[in-house]
Amino acid sequence: MAIGFTITKEDGRSRARRGTLITPHGTVQTPIFMPVGTQATVKTMTPEEVQDCGGALVLSNTYHLYLRPGHALVAEAGGLHKFMRWDGPILTDSGGFQVFSLGPLRKISDQGVTFRSHIDGSEHFFSPEKSMEIQMALGADVAMAFDECAPYSSSYEQTRAAMERTTRWAERCRMRHDRKDQALFGIIQGGMYRDLRLQSAAELAALDFPGHGIGGLSVGEPKPLMYEVLDYLVPAMPREKPRYLMGVGSPDCLLEGVFRGVDMFDCVLPTRIARNGTVFTRDGKLVVRNAEYARDFRPLDPECDCYTCRNFSRAYIRHLIKANEVLGIRLTTLHNLRFVLRLMENIRAAIDGDYFVAYKEDFLRRFKLD
Amino acid sequence: MAIGFTITKEDGRSRARRGTLITPHGTVQTPIFMPVGTQATVKTMTPEEVQDCGGALVLSNTYHLYLRPGHALVAEAGGLHKFMRWDGPILTDSGGFQVFSLGPLRKISDQGVTFRSHIDGSEHFFSPEKSMEIQMALGADVAMAFDECAPYSSSYEQTRAAMERTTRWAERCRMRHDRKDQALFGIIQGGMYRDLRLQSAAELAALDFPGHGIGGLSVGEPKPLMYEVLDYLVPAMPREKPRYLMGVGSPDCLLEGVFRGVDMFDCVLPTRIARNGTVFTRDGKLVVRNAEYARDFRPLDPECDCYTCRNFSRAYIRHLIKANEVLGIRLTTLHNLRFVLRLMENIRAAIDGDYFVAYKEDFLRRFKLD
Numbered sequence: 001m002a003i004g005f006t007i008t009k010e011d012g013r014s015r016a017r018r019g020t021l022i023t024p025h026g027t028v029q030t031p032i033f034m035p036v037g038t039q040a041t042v043k044t045m046t047p048e049e050v051q052d053c054g055g056a057l058v059l060s061n062t063y064h065l066y067l068r069p070g071h072a073l074v075a076e077a078g079g080l081h082k083f084m085r086w087d088g089p090i091l092t093d094s095g096g097f098q099v100f101s102l103g104p105l106r107k108i109s110d111q112g113v114t115f116r117s118h119i120d121g122s123e124h125f126f127s128p129e130k131s132m133e134i135q136m137a138l139g140a141d142v143a144m145a146f147d148e149c150a151p152y153s154s155s156y157e158q159t160r161a162a163m164e165r166t167t168r169w170a171e172r173c174r175m176r177h178d179r180k181d182q183a184l185f186g187i188i189q190g191g192m193y194r195d196l197r198l199q200s201a202a203e204l205a206a207l208d209f210p211g212h213g214i215g216g217l218s219v220g221e222p223k224p225l226m227y228e229v230l231d232y233l234v235p236a237m238p239r240e241k242p243r244y245l246m247g248v249g250s251p252d253c254l255l256e257g258v259f260r261g262v263d264m265f266d267c268v269l270p271t272r273i274a275r276n277g278t279v280f281t282r283d284g285k286l287v288v289r290n291a292e293y294a295r296d297f298r299p300l301d302p303e304c305d306c307y308t309c310r311n312f313s314r315a316y317i318r319h320l321i322k323a324n325e326v327l328g329i330r331l332t333t334l335h336n337l338r339f340v341l342r343l344m345e346n347i348r349a350a351i352d353g354d355y356f357v358a359y360k361e362d363f364l365r366r367f368k369l370d
Numbered sequence: 371m372a373i374g375f376t377i378t379k380e381d382g383r384s385r386a387r388r389g390t391l392i393t394p395h396g397t398v399q400t401p402i403f404m405p406v407g408t409q410a411t412v413k414t415m416t417p418e419e420v421q422d423c424g425g426a427l428v429l430s431n432t433y434h435l436y437l438r439p440g441h442a443l444v445a446e447a448g449g450l451h452k453f454m455r456w457d458g459p460i461l462t463d464s465g466g467f468q469v470f471s472l473g474p475l476r477k478i479s480d481q482g483v484t485f486r487s488h489i490d491g492s493e494h495f496f497s498p499e500k501s502m503e504i505q506m507a508l509g510a511d512v513a514m515a516f517d518e519c520a521p522y523s524s525s526y527e528q529t530r531a532a533m534e535r536t537t538r539w540a541e542r543c544r545m546r547h548d549r550k551d552q553a554l555f556g557i558i559q560g561g562m563y564r565d566l567r568l569q570s571a572a573e574l575a576a577l578d579f580p581g582h583g584i585g586g587l588s589v590g591e592p593k594p595l596m597y598e599v600l601d602y603l604v605p606a607m608p609r610e611k612p613r614y615l616m617g618v619g620s621p622d623c624l625l626e627g628v629f630r631g632v633d634m635f636d637c638v639l640p641t642r643i644a645r646n647g648t649v650f651t652r653d654g655k656l657v658v659r660n661a662e663y664a665r666d667f668r669p670l671d672p673e674c675d676c677y678t679c680r681n682f683s684r685a686y687i688r689h690l691i692k693a694n695e696v697l698g699i700r701l702t703t704l705h706n707l708r709f710v711l712r713l714m715e716n717i718r719a720a721i722d723g724d725y726f727v728a729y730k731e732d733f734l735r736r737f738k739l740d
Binding site for chain 1 (some may be wrong): 454665681682
């Protein structure tokens with residue numbers, strides 16, 4: 001087994017649980033938020049900075065690395081860990097989500113997906129087998145099965161077809177995957193339909209993957225609907241295997257996800273909004289670009305322990321962002337990443353200390369996004 | 371006196387000299403290269419990174435800070451040191467060079483210069499007095515007199531007029547400047563004309579500034595011509611005061627400048643070319659963007675001690691730059707800055723050890739820019 005997962009504590013008042021995920025590149029504590037290093041770099045940050053923020057497991061994107069610099073080159077460099085100099089564990093997605101997001105640029109059949117590169121328009125073909133080949137070349141600790149994620153607007157029939165194809169593809173991924181130092185997770189689809197979600201969970205559980213992604217959420221649906229799906233889906237997933245809610249990373253969603261039994265999360269949101277000049281604070285969001293902060297010499301979040309907040313003022317950061325200075329987006333990115341990773345540290349401590357539900361309620365009482 | 375300057379050693383085989391410059395924010399060793407923080411940030415870097423590269427004195431730009439965020443805001447923040455969190459010494463230029471570089475956007479009279487902002491086209495007026503007011507508000511350790519830098523293409527008469535105006539303006543700067551914890555340097559002009567340069571040097575020496583900038587070089591003339599000017603100009607400058615060659619920072623020019631008796635340098639070149647994917651190596655330049663480095667897993671410069679070279683490959687850095695990832699230009703900037711600052715460290719050690727001329731010849735024998 002490439003990975004091991006141990007549940008160290010289960011919360012008495014929710015489905016929240018603490019665990020350890022043992023990988024070839026070290027052991028990490030769950031619930032965990034995984035910073036996203038789309039193109040073999042967590043945007044704007046060095047590996048040391050990601051680590052200093054509390055990052056332990058980094059996600060990288062198969063679609064992007066396949067197109068540039070190419071998985072063969074990464075393999076030649078000694079694998080993704082060595083290429084990007086991240087010594088901790090890495091998870092790669094399957095490329096499915098990106099390829100399906102290309103819209104009119106792609107053609108789907110049971111065989112796989114033909115798509116055009118967003119970089120140069122060249123034509124490419126991804127199949128479950130191809131995704132495995134690429135991910136094995138990249139050499140992450142965890143690979144994801146190639147899935148079809150139907151859009152939120154899909155009908156029941158369309159969603160069912162995509163879900164059933166996802167199961168067939170998951171079997172093909174399992175057949176092709178043979179890298180011993182890499183775990184392969186299946187991905188549950190089924191949209192917002194309870195019976196499809198439960199069918200998908202059952203079919204994937206039967207394939208005995210060492211972990212499961214929950215795909216097709218956070219794709220435009222209202223948050224309460226996502227929570228509703230988690231309410232019935234998570235209990236139908238194997239208890240002893242890690243559960244990974246893909247593409248979710250807003251602080252409120254992290255708390256609600258953990259509450260419902262999710263162990264792993266990833267999302268570009270914290271770092272993407274940072275690059276637009278929006279940062280998290282204990283009270284919610286703060287758009288530091290705004291004129292009202294021009295002469296505000298306080299830190300972004302006076303309660304934050306990050307490098308940015310220990311050293312720089314809102315006025316200075318606003319100046320940097322208005323002047324298009326790279327240091328500005330470095331400082332906001334670092335702050336937001338630390339904010340989310342500290343939230344996960346607090347969540348883990350709260351589960352350990354038997355006060356998770358109280359912590360969640362207290363956090364959400366003050367933290368307002370609108 | 372806001373600053374003190376002590377010559378600690380003079381080379382026996384050249385005009386090179388070692389010194390210490392004592393400022394309100396600490397003592398620095400000369401000859402020194404000053405990293406440029408145009409908009410109150412050395413592009414892409416934190417203050418700690420600049421320091422780790424060996425940066426001791428940072429330059430910032432009066433023109434840019436006046437326009438954005440405004441000197442009043444910087445003063446309100448507690449001054450430039452506090453605003454940008456650089457605890458070491460800072461030098462601000464006078465804004466003259468930038469304003470005169472605006473070309474058709476400006477109108478000059480003896481009174482001062484009317485110009486339009488490159489940001490929003492708004493009209494502004496700089497005079498010697500205004501430049502002093504702005505620089506005193508910014509609060510750097512060293513301010514520069516407001517000068518007129520005639521273009522390289524100027525006739526003798528035009529160059530003479532600009533040089534004589536520079537002297538008159540230098541007197542007005544001295545009259546207006548009254549910040550005790552800030553030194554004011556005069557700037558020598560006179561283009562490539564020996565008599566004008568010597569006249570400028572004599573007139574400024576008579577004004578008894580604590581240091582002198584050499585302006586109007588590195589403005590498009592061939593390097594040998596610049597060296598020729600230094601050959602006759604530097605000996606005409608007061609021995610006991612620091613000599614600052616403005617806007618010069620190519621490794622070869624640093625060596626030739628020190629050889630001719632220059633103590634201080636600044637230049638955006640090392641950091642600007644870095645952002646375009648060009649780095650210095652012991653052998654000259656390397657354009658890491660180029661396809662030939664796609665599968666080159668060696669460091670940028672195998673002899674370099676910088677963070678970039680200790681950790682990352684040419685192939686990875688090339689990937690980052692091709693993919694427009696911020697980490698790419700962070701790594702190249704850091705490398706180039708360290709390269710130039712280490713060169714200055716080596717130069718200082720060479721002067722101290724009585725082998726400067728041999729060091730210079732050895733360095734230039736191998737280092738080829740073309």
